[in-house]
Each structure stands twice: as structure tokens, then as C-alpha cells.
Amino acid sequence: MSSRGIRDQVAIIGMGCTPFGEHWDASIDDLTARAANDCLADAGMAIGDVDAFWFGTMGSTYSGLGLSRALRIVGKPVTRVENMCATGSEALRNACYAVASGAYDSAMAIGAEKLKDSGFSGLVTPAVSADGTAFESTAPAAFSRLAPAYANRYGVTDHEMRDVLTHIAWKNHKNGALNDRAQFRSEVSKARISNAPEVAGGLGIFDCSGVADGAAAAIVVPADQAERYCADPLYVKALSVVSGDSTGLLDPAFDFTRIPEVEACAADAYAQAGISDPRRAFALAEVHDCFTPTELVLMEELGFSGRGAGWRDVLDGAFDLTGDLPVNPDGGLKAFGHPIGASGLRMMFECWLQLRSKAPPERQVGTVADGRTMALTQNLGGQPGACVSAISIVGTHRHGSSS
Amino acid sequence: MWVGGLARQTAQRRIISQNNQPVGLYGTLFSVTTILAFATYRPAFSVDVAEIDAAAGRPPKSGHRIAAAHDQDTVCLGVEAARRVLSGLDGDPSIARLIFATSRPPLHDKTNATVIHAALDLPASVFAFDLLGGQRAAAAAIDIAVSAPGGTLVVLAEITIGLPGSDDEVNCSDGAAAFLLGDDSTDSAVIANVLGTSGLSVELLERWRQSTSLTASTWEERFSEHAYQGLATRVLCDLLSASNSLKTGRLHVTGTSRRTVAAAVRELSASTTDHGLSGVGSAGTAQPGFVLSNLLATAGPGEEHIMLVLADGAHALHLRTTGHVPAQRPSPEPTPLPYVKYLQWRGLLGRDESRRPEPPRVSAPAAWRASTFKHALNGGHCRRCDHVQLTSSSTCTHCATHGELEPYCFRDRRAVIRSVIVDRLAAADSPPLTSAVIDFDGGGRLECEIADSGTNPPNIGDIVEMTFRRMSAVGGIPNYFWKARQITGEEV
Numbered sequence A: 001m002s003s004r005g006i007r008d009q010v011a012i013i014g015m016g017c018t019p020f021g022e023h024w025d026a027s028i029d030d031l032t033a034r035a036a037n038d039c040l041a042d043a044g045m046a047i048g049d050v051d052a053f054w055f056g057t058m059g060s061t062y063s064g065l066g067l068s069r070a071l072r073i074v075g076k077p078v079t080r081v082e083n084m085c086a087t088g089s090e091a092l093r094n095a096c097y098a099v100a101s102g103a104y105d106s107a108m109a110i111g112a113e114k115l116k117d118s119g120f121s122g123l124v125t126p127a128v129s130a131d132g133t134a135f136e137s138t139a140p141a142a143f144s145r146l147a148p149a150y151a152n153r154y155g156v157t158d159h160e161m162r163d164v165l166t167h168i169a170w171k172n173h174k175n176g177a178l179n180d181r182a183q184f185r186s187e188v189s190k191a192r193i194s195n196a197p198e199v200a201g202g203l204g205i206f207d208c209s210g211v212a213d214g215a216a217a218a219i220v221v222p223a224d225q226a227e228r229y230c231a232d233p234l235y236v237k238a239l240s241v242v243s244g245d246s247t248g249l250l251d252p253a254f255d256f257t258r259i260p261e262v263e264a265c266a267a268d269a270y271a272q273a274g275i276s277d278p279r280r281a282f283a284l285a286e287v288h289d290c291f292t293p294t295e296l297v298l299m300e301e302l303g304f305s306g307r308g309a310g311w312r313d314v315l316d317g318a319f320d321l322t323g324d325l326p327v328n329p330d331g332g333l334k335a336f337g338h339p340i341g342a343s344g345l346r347m348m349f350e351c352w353l354q355l356r357s358k359a360p361p362e363r364q365v366g367t368v369a370d371g372r373t374m375a376l377t378q379n380l381g382g383q384p385g386a387c388v389s390a391i392s393i394v395g396t397h398r399h400g401s402s403s
Numbered sequence B: 001m002w003v004g005g006l007a008r009q010t011a012q013r014r015i016i017s018q019n020n021q022p023v024g025l026y027g028t029l030f031s032v033t034t035i036l037a038f039a040t041y042r043p044a045f046s047v048d049v050a051e052i053d054a055a056a057g058r059p060p061k062s063g064h065r066i067a068a069a070h071d072q073d074t075v076c077l078g079v080e081a082a083r084r085v086l087s088g089l090d091g092d093p094s095i096a097r098l099i100f101a102t103s104r105p106p107l108h109d110k111t112n113a114t115v116i117h118a119a120l121d122l123p124a125s126v127f128a129f130d131l132l133g134g135q136r137a138a139a140a141a142i143d144i145a146v147s148a149p150g151g152t153l154v155v156l157a158e159i160t161i162g163l164p165g166s167d168d169e170v171n172c173s174d175g176a177a178a179f180l181l182g183d184d185s186t187d188s189a190v191i192a193n194v195l196g197t198s199g200l201s202v203e204l205l206e207r208w209r210q211s212t213s214l215t216a217s218t219w220e221e222r223f224s225e226h227a228y229q230g231l232a233t234r235v236l237c238d239l240l241s242a243s244n245s246l247k248t249g250r251l252h253v254t255g256t257s258r259r260t261v262a263a264a265v266r267e268l269s270a271s272t273t274d275h276g277l278s279g280v281g282s283a284g285t286a287q288p289g290f291v292l293s294n295l296l297a298t299a300g301p302g303e304e305h306i307m308l309v310l311a312d313g314a315h316a317l318h319l320r321t322t323g324h325v326p327a328q329r330p331s332p333e334p335t336p337l338p339y340v341k342y343l344q345w346r347g348l349l350g351r352d353e354s355r356r357p358e359p360p361r362v363s364a365p366a367a368w369r370a371s372t373f374k375h376a377l378n379g380g381h382c383r384r385c386d387h388v389q390l391t392s393s394s395t396c397t398h399c400a401t402h403g404e405l406e407p408y409c410f411r412d413r414r415a416v417i418r419s420v421i422v423d424r425l426a427a428a429d430s431p432p433l434t435s436a437v438i439d440f441d442g443g444g445r446l447e448c449e450i451a452d453s454g455t456n457p458p459n460i461g462d463i464v465e466m467t468f469r470r471m472s473a474v475g476g477i478p479n480y481f482w483k484a485r486q487i488t489g490e491e492v
Helices: A028-043 A065-071 A087-100 A139-144 A146-154 A158-176 A190-194 A223-229 A260-273 A292-301 A310-315 A332-336 A340-355 B004-017 B049-056 B074-087 B113-119 B134-147 B167-171 B221-227 B231-243 B258-268 B284-298 B339-345 B364-369
Strands: A010-017 A052-056 A078-081 A107-113 A198-200 A214-222 A234-243 A282-286 A374-383 A386-395 B026-028 B034-041 B045-048 B064-067 B097-102 B127-132 B152-158 B175-182 B192-201 B249-255 B304-310 B313-321 B378-382 B405-409 B415-423 B433-440 B445-449 B463-472 B479-486
Touching: A010 A028, A010 A087, A010 A223, A010 A340, A028 A065, A028 A107, A028 A214, A052 A065, A052 A087, A052 A340, A065 A078, A078 A087, A087 A107, A087 A214, A087 A234, A087 A340, A087 A374, A087 A386, A107 A340, A139 A146, A139 A198, A139 A292, A139 A374, A139 B415, A146 A158, A146 A292, A158 A190, A158 A292, A158 A310, A158 A332, A198 B415, A214 A223, A214 A340, A223 A234, A234 A260, A234 A340, A260 A292, A260 A374, A260 A386, A282 A340, A292 A310, A292 A374, A332 A340, A340 A374, A340 A386, B034 B074, B034 B284, B045 B049, B045 B339, B049 B064, B049 B167, B049 B339, B064 B167, B064 B339, B074 B097, B074 B113, B074 B152, B074 B175, B074 B463, B097 B113, B097 B134, B097 B284, B113 B127, B127 B134, B134 B152, B134 B175, B134 B192, B134 B284, B134 B304, B134 B313, B152 B284, B175 B284, B192 B231, B221 B258, B231 B258, B231 B304, B231 B313, B249 B258, B249 B284, B258 B304, B284 B304, B284 B313, B415 B479, B445 B479
Parallel strands: A052 A078, A052 A107, A282 A374, B097 B127, B097 B152, B249 B304
Antiparallel strands: A010 A214, A010 A234, A107 A214, A234 A386, A374 A386, B026 B192, B034 B175, B034 B192, B045 B064, B152 B175, B192 B313, B304 B313, B378 B405, B415 B433, B415 B463, B433 B445, B463 B479
């Protein structure tokens, strides 16, 4: 496989992110306009200064018109992208590649989702014409398969596993309570998390991310142009997407303790970025905590913990805000909800704040002051056994540059 | 006990006394028609009659009402009975036609038997068709099977629905029965030889239901009793004069009306009736199938039996058993079903819908293309790498070779549960939905719904088998596919 990446060829020079939550008073067009305008203001640009747009939404609107209509973009290319829960990250990836190719001097990646207008509980997958044989697990049911499988494989007791999942939910809600863009801004006690009503397969309501509306955007330019716009840009180190062959639900060899698409995606991203020790490479990681067991397994797939050791690291607080590798310091999907097209860029927005020490002091990660300069975002769409993974890595330093 | 000599005299006397009346009798005699296999299927659930009585405000009686699951219609029940018939046979049976009889077909203007035909993966040359009309349709299906050349797979299925507290609700049941009849009397596996049939037709309003109505209406049973008087004797006399062979035998009477059946039993001094068969109420169209199966399962060699069906006339089937009785699959103990849930399942009581979208309507072209997977549960065996897989995809899950998969049937394979989830968020006709990932003996995996789990979901490691179910019915289209059900006790 040749995946050369575009390390340090493109930089983010501005971002915007709406608060996530139940925006009863805002349409999808309103949300995209708010994120885009905040992003433009951050970059000091006007809409006409942006050459091209990549617009990610799972199903809130269709085509490039969904954005060009909302922003009244005239005479510019707008490409709508969709890659399940990795949609926002996919929009960023395509915008970066377009700029790296030299086709454009600037591009906006924007992701948005308006979930609360459907009236449904949980996420809804757009229907396609089919033969009626597909078993469509709900997301909590599909991801709940991870916990007992992991516990069984690594000899973790039910009680210990409950504590691990509770810790993850507790941590992310605690982080989100410090973030004025989060959907849920209250800490939740471990007792309340552990005793919450069950949704599916042993997962309680606090093991599940919420349903929210939101939008986020980034503007990217060639790396060597970045400082014209921004004193402290973020350089794109790696962009990787892996789409699984979907055999996990067809092959008895798959045991639901792993998400191999993420492992492959991480290997590709780390190779692009020249990273060999991911646990110590990042100041923070924003990962796809759609459900608490997902975050646990991701710690191992991303190489932050050894196989079978992630649960212990979680309980030891390694991934807490004050841990040696803060994971989801903004509160994650747990506290933000998951407006699908927006989540990847929302994660990047946290990196944008944290790496540049622009996060509020009460949740600024100490790892940046310790000298770490890179951050990772990771998305996961689909379910264990059949999923899409996206990883983006950014940093404040450009390889081979004095800056 | 209805023993030949005396009964025959009685019958002859009866027919002599009615000689002046045109009765429209028809009779057939086919010494080479045989019953080669039979099976019944009872759905998994039962409602405590005392619960029904409590709701109706009357003193509680004992007993249970056998009920189909929320995801079963008569086609689903029929598939299960038919599968049991075919699984008990050695080699591929010779089947010329498949007849599906029910009073409650899931669809009109479209043949329902073709769904059963597809689920059984029968050759296209098998002519599948429906017969409608309660117990009369069952008698007709058997009559055609006896009369027509070649093998016939008869499938009788019924879901009986009565208004809350009604006689139909309390004293009926759901179920299916299936029979393979052939014209090869030399086969050592013959269970019974058909000696003859006879039938007559009478137009009367005894029991009826409009296609738009959930429940049936009946006329006063005393009227039926009167109208049927003498019919049983007439059809028997015709039968016996044609077959001329009854030496000693047993008569089994079933029919639309309990009172009429009881009267016929008195009239003929018959041995058994259908109602109360094994303590289970009448299963409508399937009831003659249960009566016939019961007699076949208990008969000895060289015995003669007549099954009499009193429905919109009368029909008699005369057969001699060989004593060969294939092992029948034991039925598991019924799972108690709360009465409220039963009413919801039958559409007699509403329930709060979940805030989830309904599944998409089935695409007819997509279902047609995937029929061998969707209906027959055929996956693929890769000629290139020998991997088996349960998917409609034409690309191997193991070696990714395209177009090298040959059909591989999973329908009758058992599997073990690798992961099981009770999902309280999922839209379900009877929440909560239980799903599982199951791994088949010999390879292959499927993520599917668990059927018949009641309030006790299975565990990892439990053994399951596949069962044909209606997943949904969006846009008026029943969406059939397979679910897994745990097998327990004697079934294992």
C-alpha cells in the first residue's frame, strides 16, 4: 500500500464551531451559516476568498446546494461528502487534498447535521431500497457487543467492566461540564451512570452519546501560505480513512473485541505523520466515544494502551483531563452529542483550541505546556465488524521548518 | 369405536333412506395414493385462559390458548410445518405441486404458496397455489392431492382470531400441518395408503368472515346441527360403496362447528372428534391436518381410518395405515404470553409506538434478485477457497473472488450464539428486540433477530436454529426473512 499522505503541506488557519445541542430555533442552513461565518471571521477571510468547499452531512440536506444555498456562494465548487460518522473528517481530508494538489489556494471543510427535526430517538440511517434482509442493529446494540466480548477475552469481571465504562462516561461528562459548546454541561456521578436505565445490551443511558444538532468548519491553505493568515496555524500531519470489508458480521473469526479498521487506519496515519509512540506523541486525542465501550477499545486500536491493558489505563486515569494523555478533553460525543456530519470537525476544533493554548484555562490540557505539539482526531462510522474509520493528525510545528 | 360391520349397515340404511334425494355426491378411489410424510407445527406461545376470563369478568377456567408469535402469519406457520415434512425424508422427494390452504392468507391477488415454495427452495417446476376457505379448504387440498398425478405437498395453516373473551379466542388455536402425498405405493416409507375420498357440498351460513374483518361471525350452532343432519352418513356411504373395503376402522370427525361435530359423532358412533385434541382448541384450516397427523402418529399396521370434515358440506378421507410412523419432532413447552401482549400482537389492542422510523418498504426487484438468500437462506460456498458464508453477495468474504460462490444452504443448520443483545431502543413489533450474532455449524455467521424469546433471552453459547418470520409489513408488503430461535430440552 502506498499512502504517502500530505504531511505539512496544508495548514488550518481558521475554525468555527457552533454550540451542539437541541437547536429548535435553527435550521441546517442556519447552523452551517453560523459555523462558516465564525470560521471565516477566525481566519480573517470573506466567503469570496475561499476557492472551494467540501460539505459533509449524513442526511440533513443534499448536494453542494445544501451549502451554497445557505451561504449564498456564487460561482464556486461545493462538494457534498458522506462517509457515515466519519463525514466531517472526510470533508476535511478532501479539502486538504484539494489544496495540497495545487488546485486551490484555499478550501473550506464544513460539516453539519440537523438531527432533532426528525423526532426520532437515536440516530437514523437513511433508508435505501433493499431486499429486506439486512438486520439493522441500533447503534447502542451494535456497540454494546464490545463490552462482554472484551471482558471475556481479557478476564475482566462484569463489575470491573462496569467501572471502566462508568469512568469513561464520568470523565467525558466532567470535561464537557467545562465546555460552553457542549450539549450536556453537568457532571454526572458515577453512581448515577452505573444505575442508569438500560438502553441495549448492558449499556445504560449514560453509556450512549446524545442526539444533537451542530456544525463546525475549518479553512485550509497551503502550509507555506499559512502564516499570512494566522500566526499559529495547525499543520496537517496525516489524514487517513479506512473502510472495512464488512466481513466481521459474516465471519466467525471476528470476536468483537477489536475494531481492525481503526488499527489499520492508525498505522496508516502514524506512518504518514512519522509517529512511532502514539501514547507519548499527542497532547490530546479526540476519539469517537459514541458509546463507552467504543472509547475503551479505541485506546488499544490507536496504540495508546497495550492489548488487554486499556481497561486498566482507563481506571488509572491515564486519559483523564489531567492524565498523561487527555482523551476527549472537550467532553467528546458523550457531552456534545453526535450531529454526524459535524463531529469530526468539532473534534478538530478542540485540537485547534488546545494545541494553540486557546482553550479556557479550566480545561486546557497540561500536555501542551509539557511540550507536546500534536493532536489526533478519530471517527468511527458503522459498527464493530463493518465500519469506516477516519484519523486526522495535526500539529503546531511544521516538519523541517523553524516555525 | 366405530367398527366396520355395524357402521357399514348403519351407513347403508341411511343412504337407502335418502335415495330419493339428489345429494351431489362424488367419490374417488385411488389405491396407489399414499401418505409419505406428515408433520405439525405449533407456535411457541400460550395464553392462560384464566387471564382471558379475568379480563372478561367471569370465573376463571383452566386451559391455555396456543398463539402464533407477533412475527408469524399463516405463511410462516406453513413454512415451519412443511420444513419438518421435508427434513424427515431421505433424498429429494418427487413433488409436482404445493397446495397452501388457509382462511387467513397474508396477501390477496398474489399467491402466498409461492413464498413457502421459495422458502423450501423447491424447483420451479413445482406448481404452487393457494386454497382459501377454512376447514373446507383443507379437505379440498387433500382431495386434490389424492386425485392429481404426482406428489403433492399439502400445507395447512391457520391463525384464528376472536374478539376479546370470545369463544374463538378461548377455544381456538394457531398452527400448521403439512403432508406429502404421492402415487408410489411401493415405497417402503409409506405411512398410509389412501383408499378413497368422498365429498358433498352444501351452501349454508355457518361461519363467515369478510376479507377486511379480523374476526369471524357464526350463526346459531343449533342451525348448523340441523342442516348437517345426515350429511356425514351420506358421504360415508358413498365412500364405502366406492372403496368397498372397510373391515374394521376408526372414524375421526372434525368440522367448523363443535356442536355439529358432536352431533355427527353421536349419529355415527364415531370414536374421536377434533375439538379437545390434546387439549388444544381448533386451529381452523389446519385442524384437519392436526386430526390426520394425530391418527397417523398413533395408528398401527393395517388399520383403516376415516377422517370426516364437516365444513360447507362434508368430505371423507379413507386410508389404511402401514404402521410405519416416522419420528416426529417434539414440541417445546409453550412460553406463557401475557394476555395484553397477545391482544397487541393480534391488532386488538394498540400500543405506544417507539420514536424510531419504520423500516423501509421491501424492494420487489431486490427481493426477487436475492430470493434464494432471502427466502431459502442459501449462502455461498467458494469454489476457490472452500469458505462458506451466509450472504447474498457474490464476492467471497474470505478470498474476495467474485462469481465463484455456489449455493450453500444454511436453513436447517444449527448455530451457536456468539453475542446476544436485548435492545430497548430498536423499533420492534413486540419490544424489546433481542438480536444475536450466531455462528453456524460448518461455518458462516449471521447477525439476526432472536424469535420466540419471550422474557428470557438466550445466552452466549446457546444453540439456535433458523425460523421463517415476517420481519415487518411496510406498505402492505410482508417482509419475510429468517430469525434464530433457541432450542431447548428434547429439541436439542
